[in-house]
Amino acid sequence: MTPSTVSRVMNDSNLVKPRTRQRVLEAVQSLGYVPNKAARMFKYGKSRIIGLVVSAQHISELIYNAGFQAQFKALTEKAHNEGYNILIITSADADSETYFDVIKSQAADGFIIMSPSANESLASMLEEAGIPYIFNMKYSNNPADIYYASADDFEGGYTAANHLLELGHTDIRFIVGSVKGQIISFNGDRIRGFMKALSEYDIPFREEMIVRIPGQLEESYAGIHRLFQTEKPTALMISNEITTVAALNYFHDHGIRVPQDLSVIGFGPSEFFRGLRPNLTNVSFDIAWSSGRIVDMLLQRIERGPVSLEPAMKPKLNIQDSTARNE
Amino acid sequence: MTPSTVSRVMNDSNLVKPRTRQRVLEAVQSLGYVPNKAARMFKYGKSRIIGLVVSAQHISELIYNAGFQAQFKALTEKAHNEGYNILIITSADADSETYFDVIKSQAADGFIIMSPSANESLASMLEEAGIPYIFNMKYSNNPADIYYASADDFEGGYTAANHLLELGHTDIRFIVGSVKGQIISFNGDRIRGFMKALSEYDIPFREEMIVRIPGQLEESYAGIHRLFQTEKPTALMISNEITTVAALNYFHDHGIRVPQDLSVIGFGPSEFFRGLRPNLTNVSFDIAWSSGRIVDMLLQRIERGPVSLEPAMKPKLNIQDSTARNE
């Protein structure tokens, strides 16, 4: 009974006589032998682990975000179905070098990178090191060497604005978050879509139509409060789910009726908005689909080589109870 | 320039001449050499990975649960601070054997097991295999060989009920979830606490005071609807956050005013309830603390051996706007 025989038994090879297999299994049982996974990973050069790279601060915010929850669920399920597990890789900082150092020291077969900001230098470092990766979203307009699953955020912003304009609203505010003073790239696209819709209705765009409010509950509440002390828009587009909750709470607390006094459109998973009152009109993307695509693309890079980019995912406008005609 | 020299440089050994080190670093740079993590794990027998074991179905539900989010955040942060990363280990099924098979095939230094149901046989299998583990919660009253971070759920149920009884409520319902028809052990403790409070007020306990409602939004809404078609309790204790949201939505949709018509107490992180309207009176546990304890206990088992159980974590009653005197 040699190591290789045991190995054969453990790996269900059929090159073992039933009697021998039996004896091995008994021995395994009584000794409580467990094959060493690290040695296996070493031998095969594969871990069947997908690294989900997030900076430590960022994950704390993300976890409360409905969009991330939906994505996390979908990623986990998809990975599980493909026989992979997800390793949460937390980086102390979000800059390219730190990310790269953390990534290259991990034993994952590939990486999904959830950075809040653009990272072309990270992409080229990973490319050079031959490490398979996928970005969680589109960070730039240079698709040459950046892999990501993209959503058509321009269309999303356009669709939302168009719906409000059709209802006769002209004084619309678009509330977006910001990271270190910068507007995240997908919000940039949404804003451009918003502007296009405005121009189609011959409404001049003004800077103050874009309102930057931090994405945490208390800060958002304060930000909404500040806005409504000086302004009286008739419609709001809100790019972040937590801010949306804070806004609804503010309106509840101050007797502002939605949609009678104010129309509101949210961005995010439509299931999330079903839990709010009123049930919010929203622009949603199919997160399960895009997360599946992310895993597919990554696994293809891992197992079979290069992949080509898919067309961007289209948004869907779900009209519910929070938007009404502007009287 | 041999492999061992490179190894010495990579591991910051001071047995290398500065000039040699320099040459090695240059070569490393230009060749894009990255030490193989799997080989390192193999060599050291340590991965600095903590496995978070959840069944695949269960994680889909958990991720939308505010308590899990808080715990996930705390676990991730704590692990990161200790230099560990979290590996999400999804098991197809939640029975002991499947869990054990999945666990033993993973290269983590220890495991946090988030099973929805009791698992003493799993505990003994892990014990026997010498695999460090911690359960997410208390599953039985046999503490001999089961490690967990416990919360005083009896006290939680008692505190909530006592608050309502003090306010003059006598027709109270306690809404709990159930897994495969079974009441989860911590809910069992909460129910016993509830019963104790009732008995102190000489109110006889009746079976129908305990209402089992599934923990998803739509199902919870339907369950609440069913309850209120036949009953008119004056106060509710709700053990699950999603069910709480569904209940508030139902009350909103049907003109039931909280707290004028009905008092409601929730269980969960108090920050979560701040996002609801009305801001709910709640019984909360310090999840950051208990999650930190879980990681501490696990790391101690990994690095230094056995640990002793801590006293159970005490709940806190946060009185907000959803409970009022019963007129």
Added chain:
DNA sequence: CTGTTAGCGCGTTCAC
């Protein structure tokens, strides 16, 4: 069918 051998990449030990 089963035993023997070799090597995956790393870090450590032992010579030099």
Added chain:
DNA sequence: GTGAACGCGCTAACAG
């Protein structure tokens, strides 16, 4: 200060 040799646990390839 540096190179050569070894072994961690496993399994594929080869020999019998």
